[in-house]
Amino acid sequence: MHVHLDALGGVAGDMFLAAMLDARPDLVDGALKAIRAAGLPKGWTAEAVDHHADGLAGRRFHVVPPAHGVHHHHPHEHHHHVAFRDIRAMIEKSRLDGGVKARAIAIFRLLAEAEGAVHGQDPEEVHFHEVADWDSLADIVGAAFVIEALGGATWSVSALPMGSGRVKTAHGILPVPAPATARLLEGFETLDDGIAGERITPTGAAILKALAPARRRLPEATLTASGTGFGTRALPGLPNILRALLFDTDAAAQNAPGRESEVAVIAFEVDDQTPEDLAAGLDKLRAEADVLDVTQAAVFGKKGRLMAAVHILCRAPAVERVAAACFAETTTIGLRWHLARRFELDRRAVTAGGVRVKVVSRPGGATAKAEMDDIRDVPGGRVARAAVRVAAEGDALRNGKTSKRKTDDA
Structure with a gap:
């Protein structure tokens, strides 16, 4: 499956959840159950309700406090102070499924890292203000449930409207987009449609960052469903909606050379680090989480100097962290990176006679390669x-016992 997000009005956490639940109504009960399992206070309710505006039909997502009607307050109206470590602890202790827990915490971590960078704080010590009430907590937990439910879906997003003007926050009046939001949106394509105000919220930006979408790329696949999520603001002359388009990529995948995915490619050269120290540094880079492959080759650089050209593949959301590790482990003072699409053949790791063997599904038939460390x-x-x-x-190809599915090879 591939999901394309069309950010006509903008992106907020409640808009993302509303659009996805409108496209996949079969996930509504599960999402609301997950939000309750995360610790929604007694008397509070979460709702994904039908909504009509600007001649369009879709859904709105609400969190309703006790003894109140539908909750329409602006996301910056309340200024609670909750530390990232406390939110993480609450989610970890909840009754949520393990995968949903991990995704929700990952989204909050992105927010904490962005806020920490902007305000010069350790992410662990960051206190959330605008995302601390149950509106945004429910948005993130619900989004985590939907993303997990879609499994290996790929994502893309249209150019994002950046808005303009000022927004009132717990830190005072700040420009739009707010500093933490702007940091989260680095690398995304943007546009100016002439409509002022906050168009991308911190929660919406963190969800986008966690999805690592392939920007504006659309697949050659069958459109199977669409959903419309409404925001709370009224925009002049423009529906305040986020649209989700769901594509079936299974048929296209049958004709593709392999599964398509997106990775970040990092490249740089080193000419002033000893081979021994560079080898140690590259070994540490290989051990970094989300690094898929690290290679080096000898090349000639300026003034005929022999250099090591380093090439790294990593998961797209981790590119900034891996780049920082490159600067820490090598003497390079600059690097290049870009996002790349790749095709992967299905593979699995099996054990045969006590030897680990990688079995790969190829168009002409399966092949096997034993792990040299085991022999x-x-x-x-x-x-x-x-x-x-x-x-x-040979044994692995006939009847090897699966030990762990391999999906991380370059």
Whole structure:
């Protein structure tokens, strides 16, 4: 499945959740159940209700406090102070499914890192203001449930309206987009449609960042569903909506050379670091979370100097963290990066005769490759190792026992 987000009015947490639940009404009960499981206070309710405005039909998402009607306050009306560590602890102790917990915490972590960078604080110590009430907590938990429910869906997003003017926050009057929001939106394509005001909220920006969408790319696939999520503001001459378009990519995938995904590619050269120290640094980069591959090659640079050209693949959302690790572990003072699409063949790791073997599904039939570390110490030299390898690979192709599905190879 592929989901394209069309940010006509903008992106906020409640708009994202409303649009997705309008497109996938079968997820409504699960999302509301997840929000309750996260600790929604007694007497509070969450609603995904039908809504009509500007000649369009869709949904609105509300969090309703006790003894009140529909809750229409502006997301910056309340200024509670809740630390990221406390929100994380609350989610970890909740009855949420493990995958939903991890996604919700990841979105909050992105917010904490952005706020920390803007205000010069450790992310662990960041106190949320605008996202501290149950409106935004429910938005993030509900979004995490929907994203998890869609499994391996890929995402794309239209150019984002940045808005203009000023917004009132717990830190005073700030420009639009707010500093933390602007940091989260680095790398996204934007547009100026001439309509002022806050168009992307911090929660909406964090959800987009967590999705790592392929920007404006649309797949060659069948459109199967669409959903419209309404925001709370009325925009002059423009519906304040976020539209979700859902595509079935299974049929297209049958004709593709493999599963398509997106990775970040980082490249740089080093000419003033000893080979021993560079090797140690690259080993540490290989061990970084979300790094998929690290390679180096010898090249000639300026003045005929021999240099090491380093090439790194990592998951797109981790590119900034991995880039920081590159600066920490090598002597490079600059690097290049870009997002790239890739095709991956399905593969799995199996065990055969105590040897780990990677089995890959290829168009012409499956192939197998034994893990050299598992046969390195076989007595008898090269011929004995080759015999063990051939036997393990043959057994794996016939009836190997899966030990762990491989999805992270470059």
